[in-house]
Amino acid sequence: MKYIFLAAFWILLATVACQRTSSEKIITVTGEMEADEMGLTLPHEHVLVDFIGADSVEPPRYNRDAAFGIILPHIQELKKYGVKTFVECTPKFLGRDVLLLKKLSTETGIRFLTNTGFYGAQNNKFIPAQVQTMAAEEIARFWIAEFEQGIDGTGIRPGFIKIAVERRALSDFHARLAKAAALAHKATGLTIMSHTGPAVGAFQQLAILKAEGVAPDAFIWTHAHNETDFSKQVEAARAGAWVALDAFWGKAGQAENLVGMVVNLKQNNCLHRVLLSHDAGWYDPEKPDGAGYQPHTLLFGQLLPALKKAGISDADLHQILVSNPARAFAVKKRLLEN
Numbered sequence: 001m002k003y004i005f006l007a008a009f010w011i012l013l014a015t016v017a018c019q020r021t022s023s024e025k026i027i028t029v030t031g032e033m034e035a036d037e038m039g040l041t042l043p044h045e046h047v048l049v050d051f052i053g054a055d056s057v058e059p060p061r062y063n064r065d066a067a068f069g070i071i072l073p074h075i076q077e078l079k080k081y082g083v084k085t086f087v088e089c090t091p092k093f094l095g096r097d098v099l100l101l102k103k104l105s106t107e108t109g110i111r112f113l114t115n116t117g118f119y120g121a122q123n124n125k126f127i128p129a130q131v132q133t134m135a136a137e138e139i140a141r142f143w144i145a146e147f148e149q150g151i152d153g154t155g156i157r158p159g160f161i162k163i164a165v166e167r168r169a170l171s172d173f174h175a176r177l178a179k180a181a182a183l184a185h186k187a188t189g190l191t192i193m194s195h196t197g198p199a200v201g202a203f204q205q206l207a208i209l210k211a212e213g214v215a216p217d218a219f220i221w222t223h224a225h226n227e228t229d230f231s232k233q234v235e236a237a238r239a240g241a242w243v244a245l246d247a248f249w250g251k252a253g254q255a256e257n258l259v260g261m262v263v264n265l266k267q268n269n270c271l272h273r274v275l276l277s278h279d280a281g282w283y284d285p286e287k288p289d290g291a292g293y294q295p296h297t298l299l300f301g302q303l304l305p306a307l308k309k310a311g312i313s314d315a316d317l318h319q320i321l322v323s324n325p326a327r328a329f330a331v332k333k334r335l336l337e338n
């Protein structure tokens with residue numbers, strides 16, 4: 001009897017151990033971590049953006065150490081609020097600098113995610129001309145290679161796929177970007193974050209994912225606050241997509257707008273699909289003194305109190321800022337069952 005008990009005990013321990021080792025992973029610039037270690041997360045921010053365009057963005061037009069000195073205090077500030085993870089959304093050809101992110105992470109202890117992908121908004125200014133004629137499969141191959149081999153020989157791997165489309169129905173090329181993202185998701189399990197305007201582009205991209213057998217929860221509709229018809233955010237969340245409300249720089253009307261959307265999503269039982277961030281920052285090589293850098297902290301001092309006043313509970317906020325990012329960015333293939 002004693003041995004049966006012991007055997008049962010060891011089976012239980014082994015089961016627990018298996019569950020632990022099979023838990024979901026997040027890929028950060030300093031390596032992998034368990035999804036449940038992600039903690040309080042800002043899921044859409046930037047520390048550096050260079051808008052010069054794909055033909056002139058490399059080599060970098062700034063001194064990395066000088067940029068680091070300007071950015072560092074903004075990241076240190078986040079520790080006061082308990083931020084553990086910072087999702088940096090600047091793509092290649094727009095100033096993605098993964099060594100800078102790694103240095104910031106090592107210095108502050110805050111985990112950083114970076115991305116692979118291409119940014120098609122603003123008339124493809126941030127995508128080299130030769131990429132614009134490529135097939136989706138060819139584009140996806142590039143992103144998959146960054147996932148498998150690391151970025152530009154650094155060994156740093158992307159934690160998600162970032163694409164961007166215009167604020168209208170998708171062009172042929174932007175539909176190809178979405179298809180490439182679906183193909184890369186199937187190969188890597190990286191979540192797709194798409195800078196998208198109103199709902200029309202979001203639902204078109206979800207249809208492209210569906211045609212490729214990719215489930216909506218592989219897709220973050222970033223900048224969903226651009227859609228003024230609140231029923232569309234609910235529709236996307238009910239379909240299973242992530243609805244990211246990410247524009248908060250303390251401008252007049254922004255808090256009211258975001259509060260209205262979050263309350264509506266709560267009333268429709270959709271808070272389990274909501275992400276919230278500033279889309280703030282950043283060091284701009286045109287302004288080497290750091291002028292115009294928007295802080296990554298206004299959410300805590302301004303937006304969260306306004307949300308609480310409107311009936312969003314602490315448990316709701318924990319879901320939005322801690323639980324949802326861990327589920328959204330977990331590296332996992334999300335495929336439709338057929």
Ligand SMILES: [Zn+2]
Binds near residue numbers: 045
């Ligand atoms: Zn952004």
